[in-house]
Amino acid sequence: GREDATGRGAYYCLKELERLEGWNPREIRVAIQGFGNAGQHLARLLHADGYRVVALSDSRGGAHGPEGIDIPAAIREKNRNRSLSGLYCDGSVSNGGCCCGEGIEKITNEELLTLDVDVLVPAALENQLTAANADAVRARYVLEVANGPTTPEADAILFRKGVRVVPDILANAGGVTVSYFEWVQNRSGFYWTEAEVHDRLRGVMTAAFHAIEERRRQHGCDMRTAAYVHALERLNAAVEAQGTYSYFKHA
Numbered sequence: 212g213r214e215d216a217t218g219r220g221a222y223y224c225l226k227e228l229e230r231l232e233g234w235n236p237r238e239i240r241v242a243i244q245g246f247g248n249a250g251q252h253l254a255r256l257l258h259a260d261g262y263r264v265v266a267l268s269d270s271r272g273g274a275h276g277p278e279g280i281d282i283p284a285a286i287r288e289k290n291r292n293r294s295l296s297g298l299y300c301d302g303s304v305s306n307g308g309c310c311c312g313e314g315i316e317k318i319t320n321e322e323l324l325t326l327d328v329d330v331l332v333p334a335a336l337e338n339q340l341t342a343a344n345a346d347a348v349r350a351r352y353v354l355e356v357a358n359g360p361t362t363p364e365a366d367a368i369l370f371r372k373g374v375r376v377v378p379d380i381l382a383n384a385g386g387v388t389v390s391y392f393e394w395v396q397n398r399s400g401f402y403w404t405e406a407e408v409h410d411r412l413r414g415v416m417t418a419a420f421h422a423i424e425e426r427r428r429q430h431g432c433d434m435r436t437a438a439y440v441h442a443l444e445r446l447n448a449a450v451e452a453q454g455t456y457s458y459f460k461h462a
Contacts, residue, residue: 212408218252220385242266245335258282274298333360378435
């Protein structure tokens, strides 16, 4: 279960947002910047669940199809040619046509970030959403699958605009969580099925999401700040459990 763990963890976060907001997945448009391991698995899970993935990109550029992109075909194209160029019909494809249907146009990574979509998923590099482009973001939700894709300045702008950012510390934690599961299994010599790994991961991600959401509501802050509040509360509990005298006498 480790291969798709990062994308799957992000998917579980999005499913909790779906429950909170009462979404119909078929009405939700998603744009994913970055189509590596995490982005591919997230796109696959969303597509299978009925979400409309309307834009994808990699380091060479991206594709936008307002009616949705055939994700299994996109994954085959990316893994075969190490590019998404076969998704759009610009005459550059060697077989003379695109693989994912008509109406797919070529876009840049920068254009993808400001598309009129419901959910924006930066799953590539850090510092993609900045003070220079955050005000142009039209998505209502940002799901951070990359590490540090949003600068502090952009965070403040998005919060002011009412954009909900599910931070990387939560959204991409599926990978390290399943790595921890591997360690636990190796230490115990007792191994789980893939279905058990998925189920345990869902439990961890769901519990963390709702703990952070509760603190967000309590403090009226963004989810990133709420995640840090939750983390500090857990560290505080761990220190107190060991007794605080020896800890603080050296502080």
